[in-house]
Amino acid sequence: MNNRANAAWAIIFVIAAIFLGWRIATGNFGRIYVERQQVTVHAEDGSVAASWETHTKVPPRDHLGEGVSLSIPRTIGLWAGAILTLCIFSFLYGDNPFYKTAESIVVGASAAYLMVIGFWTQIIPNLIGNIVPDWTRTWATPGLDPEAKADYVYLLPLLLSIMLLWRLAPVGGWISRWPLAFFIGATAGFRLIGFMEADFVAQIRATIIPIWVRNPAGGVDIWASIGALTMIVGVISCLIYFFFSLEHKGLVGKTARLGIWFLMITFGAGFGYTVMGRIALLSQRLEFLFYEWLWLDSPTADAVSGAASLIMPGLGA
């Protein structure tokens, strides 16, 4: 980048920093307030069976309401979310340590979450719970069916799991290939059936449709007929494009070229959809930063007060 561009970016970042500094100095923001409610569950004899407190998040504009208090843990979470969002956004300017840190946190936290939830939702209730149900009920899953009996068939998946983990051992790594082969074979088997039924046979069936579509009055439905014809021509021309046993010249070549047009239109539609998806994700993150973190909100959801809160951020609080 040249010096003029560097200067322009420096000015943009300084303006953003001044805005944040001013927001910190003047307004309430970056806090989460909750409304506390006591929930009591009574037993059949009227005694209190259980009691706990629920914390419901309230919008920033209601933070002065009765029974509403600041939630420190949620506020820390809010700041962590906002800072990590900005760290990820910083990649748009260029690769940097802030982005790398945020990326590592996401990967690490996701992996840990996956391990913990996999342990408590599958290994405990479905594996250990089936082999030794009474013992599992006493320390891990009290809600497990009290009439459940031990099912020793589940020793087989336990054995396969141990064999799979054997690759971590210094010797006998080949043992893990046996369960791996079983999983690959089983997965390929039932995926094949799924694809054959839903993506092959059912799709051929869905393409065999009348070209002249009749409306309820008995006449020809022009638009539905054009749609059906377009679909049939599109399917045939795209199939011919991928048919390489015949040279693509003459009628075959022209049909294949038409197939390319259909494919290009499909890719274009896919690109348009992708843009829509990405903008939706960006707008959700900006809504989080503007409304939940910076409190650039207004008591009434109209354009004038929205603009006013941007100029005078305290308005929304």
Place this chain on the structure above:
Amino acid sequence: MYEFLKTLDRRWVFLLMFLAVATPILLKVTFPEKPSAMVMDVFQAIEGLPEGSKVLMAWDFDPASRGELEPMASAFTRHCAEKKLKMYYMALWPLAVPMIQDSIRILEREYPHLEYGRDYMNLGYKPGNEGVIKVVITNIRKLYTTDHYGTGVETIPMMSGVTSVQAMDLIINVSAGDPGTKQWVQYVATPFNKRMVAGATGVQAPQLYPYIPAQLVGILGAIKAAAEYEQAVIDGYPHLAKIATAKEGLRRMGPQLVGHVLVVLLVILANVIYFIGRRRGDTR
């Protein structure tokens, strides 16, 4: 000008996109939406169910696609709650559990008369991808011995008589990829002829359209369809118009419009620069 535009740093394009998306958000610009025929097919699939029908709410997305899919998930939840349907939430993605909890919070806050275990329940996440679908379609209790909170399913009233997913009157799947709508179509909707509607990300939607109408009743594709569906639900149940969070998709269509106009202008501009360069013999 030609040289400036040809060598324009992409960071200026990012800044322009930021402004294009941020401005409508801050100004709270929204546009009216008219539900399309496809969206109305999805709406009617739920609207046509009698009170008390069983609906499987399979939420297969995570926070990475929350901005796009949460409006659909929330609208489906509100619509089913208004219709007094029995909702069974489950997930094939580990990070979909908080997404289910978001939907359940809507029920707790806006429909306090609905009771956990009688009107809705959270079966939670199970690892195993399509393997889970393959099992629950014949025997749900083999995998789901407890709900997400560790309560035995045999003690939950709404699980009475539910031995498999075949007991469901409709399957609603909100999906961001695999496993998701494709697998539910392959292993449930097609072989067992179950009625199913889906909400999908923009990236995924074009791959799912061929399943309509034989294998899928309809799809909500990306945020545009989510906004139209929200409008359809609000048209059907006007009191929802007062709830700000029931219009998340509608709110996000303002940034969409400005962002798309910017993308179109940039595509045109890039092509103009390309053709000017080609006429000048500039091959850089």
